Amino acid sequence: MFDLDLWREIFQSINKNKTRALLSGFTVAFAIMLFTILFGIANGLENTFEKFFIRTAENAITVRFGTTSKPYKGLKIGRQVRPSNKDLDYLEKEFGEDIQYMSPKISRNYQVSYKKQKGGYTVTGVAPDYQYIEKAEIKNGRFLSLKDVNNKEKICVIGRLVEEDLYLKESAVGKYIDLEGVQYKVVGVYSDGGGDSQERVIYLPYTTIQRLYLGKDDIGDISLTYNPNLTVDQALALVEEMTIKLKNRFDVAPNDQRGVRIGNQVLTAKKRLDNISSGLGALIPIIGFGTLIAGILGISNIMIFIVKERTKEIGIRKALGASPKSIVSIILLESILITTITGYLGLLIGVGILESIGSSLERYFITDPSVSSSLLFSATIVLIIAGTIAGFVPAKKASKIKPIIALRNG
Template sequence: MFDLDRWREIFQSISKNKLRSALSGFTVAFAILLFTLLFGIGNGLQNTFKNEFAKDAINSIYIWGNRTTKAYKGNQIGRRIQFKNDDFEFLKEKYSDKIQMISPRIQRGVKVVYKTEEDNYTMRGVYPKYDLLESAEVTEGRFLNIRDINKRSKVVVIGRMVEKDLFGQISAYGKLLNIGGIMYKIIGVFSDPGGDSDERYIYTPFTTMQQIYGNNDHIGEFGMTYDPKLSVDEAIAFSNGMLRALKKKHEVAPNDQRGIRVNNYAEGNKNVSGMMVVLGILILIIGSGTLIAGVVGISNIMVYIVKERTKELGIRKAVGATPKSIVSMIMLEAIFITALSGYIGLMFGVGILKLSGPTLEKYFILNPGVSTPVVVGATITLVLAGVIAGYLPAKKAANIKPIVALRAD
């Protein structure tokens, strides 16, 4: 394979037949280019779905009250469903075997001041371990604990962007913030995979917010994670059961779809998983079709190339070339052109995906890219197709008598 004279012959053959070699290479390069772009865009769509669900724990459930749309048990339409602390205790006790963690949540917009810096943010009153529900990571200090809840401590955990906005390059840990005219101590800073918007929240004990903003036991909504051992169908049945129980407790009509709302990520995961499977199948079918078209193209070209070179092969035999050397020369030439063209197609495809990445994000295609092993496998497939397509006619041409080969049209 590393015979220098053999490679000289191959390059000489390519240089003498530039158009033929260019057409062969273009067929392979174009097939690999399309294959790369299709799989890259498909992976970008999958990354978009994954990124959306990275904002919260995948086993999350959120429950919130709304206004009723149906009269029920003497209650009028339009009644506001207000959750309270006893609903929190009700859910914890009734579903303790299925709930991994649960937190009430109250939130409101607040004006935050630190020295000469000020801005508006959303402040959330939550329970310990709420950071797990949001997939947030405490990068400095700690998150809220049960002692903060019991003592109604005026402490906060702020997002990375809040720290950046108000403190610049200085650490916010341990500093005091003026929030709505009340001083709070910063006990932690967190980052969130949801991005900048999710890092502009401020967390404080929900008991503190209940006391300061209303002096009541009202709760806005509940967030929880269920036991990850539950299957998707079991998780959906679990959230439906909680919904029925809360409707019964608050005398909401069973068929009222708005009185109490539930968002179970299991349902979204189920739908997205189905979409991902369908998307994967479509990409595979289209990609395979592109690859098959490339295989057919390179196969036809190889058959034509061998037929066109029949006289040349006859001359080579006449001057002493063996059938084996003739076949191996054609095979090496096919492998070289196919592999080089496949690499060029891959580089162009990867380059286009990289350059168009920012533009594609506007169309919900995030970080489009393709796995190198996948494209290498596709290129190898085309190489093998070219070798197989060229081997049979090459072997046939190499075995005919020189005089017959010289007479070939």
Template structure:
């Protein structure tokens, strides 16, 4: 393997047959390059879908009320369904084992002012349980607490971009922000993987906001997470049953789709999983096809190379070269070219994906990249294929008698 004379001989053979070497190397490099790009773009699509769901917990369920579109039990259509605190109690008592976190929500747009800076933001009155629904990560201070809920405290947790808008490079912690004429103390700053929009929310205690703006115990909507032990199908069955019992409670026709809307992220997760499975199968199929094309190309080139060198091999045998030494020389040359070209294709593919970067985001391809083990594995497959492709014709050539090889035209 580390015979210096053997390697010198291989390099001499390569230098004397540049076109042959370039053609075989190009076939291998192109196969790995295409393989890398395909998997990179596939992963970019996967990253796009993951980002779409990053803003909320994957086991989130949101319950909104609307207007009835069908008459039911003597009641006319066009009724506005209004959730109240009793609905929160009803839901929790009905599904104690299925619900993990739960929070009623009141949402208002308010003008926020701090000294000379002001902007308009969405303010949500929530319970502490709402934090995991939005996947909000506290970067400074804390989120709301149940003591805040009990005391109806005028405190808020603000998004990172709210702090940036109103306070610039300074910390908002402990400062007071005026929201529609009422002063609230900042107790926490959060960031959110959902992006800029989710980092411009302001969260306040539910009881504080309800006491000021909803005197009749009204609730805008509910948010909850279902038990993580539930399968996707069980989670969907849970949300269907939840919809059914809420319609029964509010005397809504079971066929009325507008009066109560339950959005279960499990359904989206299931659809994405199915899509990604199909996508992965397609990419894998194309990738395998690309590798097979590369393997066929290597095989054809190696057959041609060995046939072209038949007379040379005959001279070597006439001078005393053993069949094993001839086979070993051809195999080493084949492995070397395959490994070098494969690595070149791999590097070109990785470089191309990095160069593309976020430029493909408009085509719903985010951060196209490929795991190292995938392309390394593909390269190894091609090296093995190159070895086999070189071994078969080399073994056949090594078995030819010198006189026959020397007479070959």
């Protein structure tokens, strides 16, 4: 049952001993506040790492073909390496188990128009898999299909900003777009988190570009994603093996960095960032929980001091007939009340600090620092339990002291 007199007595005790209450409350509030800020910063760093890979799939790599920079096997320097459709089949045969998605990428700049609106855009021939490699999100309509590629259809998928530029307030899906005199039907509109430049690209079936503009089955570069079950080290080994085999296939010198190259900067960066993230993942909890332990120790010391300070009061209570249980209860409830209120206050201060300085931390590669409510709730509960235990032990001991001894010591 709710004992009004007990709670009135608790609030009177806190009011008469403001310094004691503030001291114990400050320890709890500071511990929760510091805990909140530390974990918020850690989460902000992780958000930055995720944002780093938003442009394409995290496991995406690009095979680029260029002009040889070294003579090899009697072949002269400056030879253009030209991959074709059969090289897609070769990669599928050699590395099929380690490849998740794969698409050629033939990019050209063309003048495009719709009615009176016109502009220059990047037109890229791709396969259906490219949607997942580039993380293109369909807003309206659909992406390219295998049927479109096989039939060399004159259809296209345009970026959100292309639709805004050329179609103004109209929907582009179902309408036609003029690509230097050739009409293409728009079957879809996509958005891309990689930025405005990525949303001003027009995708066509790569076979259509080969038929209408190249007159041969050249494929330009090759974009692919490796099996997501591979570790970063395994993926780096895959890149190395793929580079060696493709250089052999095209008679490119092993030390030629221009004829065939596979962009693995993202993989290398990801490995470094994974190592940093793992280090932070281990360090921040240690610091955070160390803060909580420091708070627990602080509460324990304060509660021991509080109980010792109240020895005379406890003796008087016992002399007036108070039971040991009631003495322990009043000390514990006071400890829980102070811990709960100040813990919640520390939580609010910590969250407020993160929100107020969040945008300014981006220069330090900390994006949207925040902490989950469940973690904060758990940390607060831990401190409340710690405060309860910290108050119980000395209170239980003090409740067993004989009144005459308590009055003499007080």
